[in-house]
Amino acid sequence: MKTIEEINKKIKEGKVVVVTAEEILDIVKEKGAKKTAQLVDVVTTATFGPMCSSGIYFNIGYTKPRIKLGGGKVTLNKVPCYPGFAAADLVLGASSLPEEDPRNQVYPGEFRYGGGHVIQELVEGKDLILEATAYGTDCYPRKYLKTYINIKDLNEAVLFNLRNCYQNYNVAVNTSSRVIYTYMGILKPNLGNANYATCGKLSPLFNDPYYKTIGIGTKIFLAGTTGFIAWWGTQHNPSVERTEKGIPKFPAATLALIGNLKEMSSKWLVGTSLYGYGVSLSVGIGIPIPILDEEILSYVCIEEKDIISPVVDYSSSYPQGKEDILGFTSYAELKSGRIKIGNKEIPTGCLSSIKKAREIANILKNWIKEGRFFLSKPVASIPSADSGYSFKPLKERKVEND
């Protein structure tokens, strides 16, 4: 048994033992669970991939004369921002698109530039064009503003992700006879490919399946700086069926994250264009797991073969909102490059970057070893498997007299 305080003391003294979620497997095989739980203090996990529910908020400061952006219209490099907060606060989501983008009118759309790309360029320190129209009031008389803005001049610039770090995700296939363009990539007809989206063994929530150490307030690596878990993510669904080892068999928990955009790096925040689907932002995240006891150790010793995901047809079941699946496949199979569905061998593609996730897990490991990152105890738990918390589809109700 160890406490977070004891681990932090070891970090301070330079005596902490940190390994990645991949490296722990060999150590536990060699030394056994009991010794390893005593020896290893922290295991680092990580992920990098498109996370569409990412966004930023920022404050541009007051103009002379003053302008009230709330209720007006605002774009950043022609990409619409949400101006529904007071006078100078703006929100920009990763999926926002310029009004003039043809979208899928010329099918499949290319989606070359949108919210995700604007966020990347802002982080890179580029000057961006802010254009705003407002209605004017006695205290905020100005009605039009066009100016360059730069991240270094903003009062606050914060990354806030409503939902990411998915604990498990669908494997997407296409059983139809035509190519389809999805957020899971281009899917070739007749089961031509199978695309998966998490980093498997390295992915944070597979290594703490009941959220015993990860909770609200947990300090993390977020896009090159330290960030925090702000809340559980939207569509959090911890009550799904699980394997014997506690791994959810379907998409389950999600996290909402927050961090200072000004300290982040565009190496870990990359605008993405999903052909025929839209724009997104790829985000790099690392989460440390304190090895408090043998039980926590047993969770981080999960292997690729223990992680199974549902294979979902994105040509019919997914778009129609049906829950049927074509079966399950393991990450051991997915990462081998081919999976089998029925009698057919299908090549696999991955949306996340396991190479980048490895890099993040190692950076976080070094931060902790060098005494630059201390662990935090969650201030509250996120709803777990026994909470009864679940994700509901929308109940549509007919609107009368419309």
Place this chain on the structure above:
Amino acid sequence: MIKRRVVLHFPKELVDKPIVYRLVKDFDLEFNILKAEVSPKEEGVLVLEIKGNDEEFLKGIEYLKNTGVKVQPLSQDVSMDRSRCVDCGVCIPLCPTQALVRNKVSWEVEFIKERCIACGICVSGCPYKAMSIKF
């Protein structure tokens, strides 16, 4: 014996002329059409794999050039920008000729130019615009 992949650009005035068949007739070259396209500007692009005697191959290419067709080796046309690639590998199953492969140790995505037939699906399929094609 030589086997090469080439990109042929046909200017507007040559698009409706029979040219390529003479590679077989006059130079005894075998060819396989990998891609054929006529652009809205009425210029044609043809990607061929040509096989045959070394000397005849060079003569055949010379003949094409003399007719006004621009000839380019294929490998110059598709390129991977390593600074943009994040090594996710979503392109790997899209490639019909296994020109994009996973290094199972480093988990990097590798582009084997010699296998590429310049179909361009990786260009659309890459979320990071790391692949580009130029004819």
